[in-house]
Amino acid sequence: MSALTRRTRLVASALTAVALLSVAACGTDEPDAAGAAGYNLTADQNRITTDPVPEIAAEVPQSIRDRGTLIVTGSAGTAPPLRFYADDDKTIIGSETDFAHLLGDVLDLDVELTAADWAQNFVRVDSGEADVFISNVTVTEERKEKYDFSTYRLDNLAFEVKKDSGIEVKDPKDVAGLKVGVSSGTNQEALLVEWNEQNVAAGLEPTEILYFQNATDYYLALGSGRIDAYFGPNPSASFHVIQAGETEIAGTFSGAGPDLQGEIAVLTKKDNGLIEAINAALNHVIENGTYQQVLDRWGIANEAVETSVINPPGLPKKQ
Template sequence: MTASSTRRPTAARSRLAAVGSIAVAGALLLTGCGDQTDKTGGSGSTDSATRAVEAPLADRLPQEIRDKGAIKVGSDIAYAPVEFKDASGNTVGIDPDIAAAMGKQLGVEFQFENGTFDSLITGLRSGRYDIAMSAMTDTKDRQEGIDSDTGKKVGEGVDFVDYFTAGVSIYTKKGDDQGIKTWSDLCGKKVVVQRGTVSEDLAKAEAKKCPKNKKLSIEAFDNDQQAQTRLRGGGADAGSSDFPVAAYAVKTSGGGKDFQLVGEQVEAAPYGIAVAKNDAQLRDALKAALDAIIANGEYGKILDKWGVAEGAVEEAVINGGK
């Protein structure tokens, strides 16, 4: 879920081997030496060694986060398969799984709290959340606190730790694509989207190009599930969302009988974990944890589990969005 901007793939792998080697070497050093002391100056060698093995990157976190033992995550938990509630009401998906793997490296729990997507950065800015992780595309506008609609500065912006790459797709009711293959084919039709996302921005941009006698009508909703319901009920001609979400809806809605993807995905760009500009230590700790789970293979297993391996990055990147 994103605001529009020119996008690019994330950077190539370059420091994973070094990160993995440092983590392993650090763990061996701490377990092999009997005279290690804890940060308070006590002996505590066994406890220190145990913590280093169980959570090798814990000391990278700000002390207040370590003291809490948790990172509060703002997320729009209605965006399957990235984050959503399962039949038992548990928060599941790509983001929660990646966060849990990172949490093992950092020795903390990532606690997901539900919020509407377009309010997450505001919640981060106000201190309600420590981070925002919600299929949020890393863009220059968000980095700089610029409203993508008006071009005006509305805040100090955020930093991103990029962890996935995704494009945007169009989908229609199954067997009724109405000739829609590209964004220009939406002229004269109605499209449903989630408010505040790149899909909405792309639809607005396309609407400006449509001839006067073929206007593009856009209906935006608080979450993607509402948009899907509208399309399923015949209230629109097409929907648009990030590729993993659109593909998941096509596969699962109505047992695969409700929707179909049309055309190719566009605007491939990085998803980023948003962190306040004044929280560089937390940002860098998250980057180290992500690099660690990429190196140890947990990251790849998670993406394979959800069928989105094509969106994998080879290295965590800070503010890679354009």
Template sequence: MAFPTSRRRALAARPAVVLLGTALLGSAALAGCADPGASAAGNPTGGAQATAARNGVVYNTSPDQQRIRAEKDPALAAKVPALISKDGKLTVATTAGSIPLSFHATDDKTPIGSELDVAQLVADKLGLELDVQVTSWENWPLKTQSGDFEAVFSNVGVNKDRVKLFDFASYRAAYMGFEAKKSATYDIKGADDISGLKVSVGSGTNQEKILLAWNKELEAKGKAPATLQYYSSDADTILALSSGRTDLNIAPYPSTVYRENTRDDLKVVGKVNAGWPSETLVAATTLRGNGLAPVISEALNEVIGDGSYGKVLERWGLSEEALPESKTITAENFAATPATATAAPSQAGKAS
């Protein structure tokens, strides 16, 4: 897939730094859930076109995705705001930094993954061409506000800060996974379990927010906080973990499961909702008040109903994160909308 130079957004690399204890959160609340690495890590096959995983999933990592497609719904297409539909495209931002959610194919330039497959279903239903734009993790909020991006499909979780600026259409449960070396004996369930450990985390993410809160808990108890470590890419992060320079990594749960099932040296040692201490959902993110989120929710509910949504998640080993329905979440209904992260019974898969 070729992208016009004027619309392409390069991923911004971040220097590796180590922060001790509880660093300031700053403006991280607006960022999404996924690790913002400049390249996806964990693919042991290098340039291979497919990876057969221990969980039974065969991951197609080639540029030729042969995506599952949906039929246009003319009535739904007519509901798309005119400012968005006038060019015939749905311009979607993604960060392409986390297998199997959003990452670069074996040609190192084509963005693929479950996030873009779901976006394709939505674009199909709305009768629009999917226009994928890869951006840096820090840029999607500003670029969505400016109108450069019409929707973000990049593992973004809903929270009280984001609903002030954006509207959401939910499409997947939101979990974070802790991973460690195969020989580790950790069982991570809460703050006490990370005391004194070195934990790698993406800057400006929900998982960082969780760790900072847990460190405050530990300090209040007089216990040693975790040392938070930051790396410029997923590849560097996983190298640090596998070499023993860090004890744990926290990342989107689907990515940790992927690595557990495609590598011999790592395993998942904990799972936490991305909205801890509450719950949240992964959602398509749109500019607040522009009328697109409700239409995306309707499109998602149609593909949930016809089974194509379930096939997409199954294709990427994400069936256990399927939702029974999409909800439109805005500042007006955020407090009253339960973040139901329970998978639809008919689409639930084996837990890893």
């Protein structure tokens, strides 16, 4: 995960991307206030809810129970559907906020959503300013030294291409000779660079890697043919495919590489006593079906986990 830009850029890029996607879907019905493809992009969210579970709520540390609020930090993101600003430019919405509210429901706590730059989210948890960090956080071995994790999504990456382009990416050699966009400082960049080095060493054509930080920029490049594919988080790609209708997924890969399935998790300060309640709440919503409803609502059902696990194997430390 890369550091994210500040709020002004987040607002502009997320909402402009949504607008562009609607324009790209020419020939379809004009989107209503809920957005193209039926997604609710307004501040008035029809969130999935569930009932409190007293025995799980009782596991929450007393200081948080007395406060009555679960303080959730995260990044607004640069593209839907994970965590972004609604069309009022101030309300944070998306699948990650829906999961936060489901946790609040089970734990019988109000949810306070806050946003910060990527690195500052860790600082907020360190200082106790926030209880949990829920914002597409990948489990890594390095992070596990300071934090506890409870998983709730697979960490998958996707190659998004123009529909009917004929491009399929099943293994590293399939990117040889392609122009591929990627965001710098991300897991996907590291994988793409590694694959390109392997291909060149094997005598294959090099991949031309182009760098983008904003959704609007890489979708314009993909639409104009300046790049053949964009390699990014699977949720954003899946959301865009459904909404725009002019692209498709050419291949998906674990964000942790070929030897490990990466996982996205709720992050808490290590040994603060909260992760057990979070884990129990996540497994409860998985069992009662509301978890799946959130995934379906945002078009990311292909990242479902069967069970939430505390502190699974994470991305290895860099050598």
